[in-house]
Amino acid sequence: MDLLSGAERRYLEETRREGAFRCAQCGERSAYGLCVGGQFLCEFCADGAAEKLKAQYAVVYAESQEQFSQFLRWWFDSLTQAEQEDILRPVYRQQKECERITGSRKIQTVAEEFCSESGGFRDFIRSRMKEELEELP
Numbered sequence: 749m750d751l752l753s754g755a756e757r758r759y760l761e762e763t764r765r766e767g768a769f770r771c772a773q774c775g776e777r778s779a780y781g782l783c784v785g786g787q788f789l790c791e792f793c794a795d796g797a798a799e800k801l802k803a804q805y806a807v808v809y810a811e812s813q814e815q816f817s818q819f820l821r822w823w824f825d826s827l828t829q830a831e832q833e834d835i836l837r838p839v840y841r842q843q844k845e846c847e848r849i850t851g852s853r854k855i856q857t858v859a860e861e862f863c864s865e866s867g868g869f870r871d872f873i874r875s876r877m878k879e880e881l882e883e884l885p
């Protein structure tokens with residue numbers, strides 16, 4: 749995604765050729781600047797407009813090739829547990845179906861590790877078996 753519109757790009761190219769552009773806020777001539785909210789600001793004034801800069805470019809930055817992997821985790825961690833589960837449930841089912849077809853045992857391996865760590869495994873099995881025995885005629 750381009751950060752600058754065609755007109756903004758042309759303006760920056762022209763002023764760069766001239767060696768400077770005039771900051772819309774302080775009026776100083778500067779060799780380099782940023783476009784914030786449709787205005788061209790020198791770096792000093794752009795620092796003062798950090799919140800505007802964030803509002804305008806935060807998603808572009810977060811989705812950039814360099815940041816996206818880290819942002820993805822950041823975004824996921826920002827969700828509630830219920831929202832995370834809504835996302836993961838279909839992915840888990842799909843992975844399980846995929847493993848059924850390919851014969852991969854990643855889920856089995858992780859489930860076994862989970863049994864060792866969770867602590868309630870034996871009680872769960874004991875309770876389930878008892879229920880099944882009680883259902884016998």
Ligand SMILES: [Zn+2]
Pocket residue numbers: 771772773774775776789790791792793794
């Ligand atoms: Zn300025």
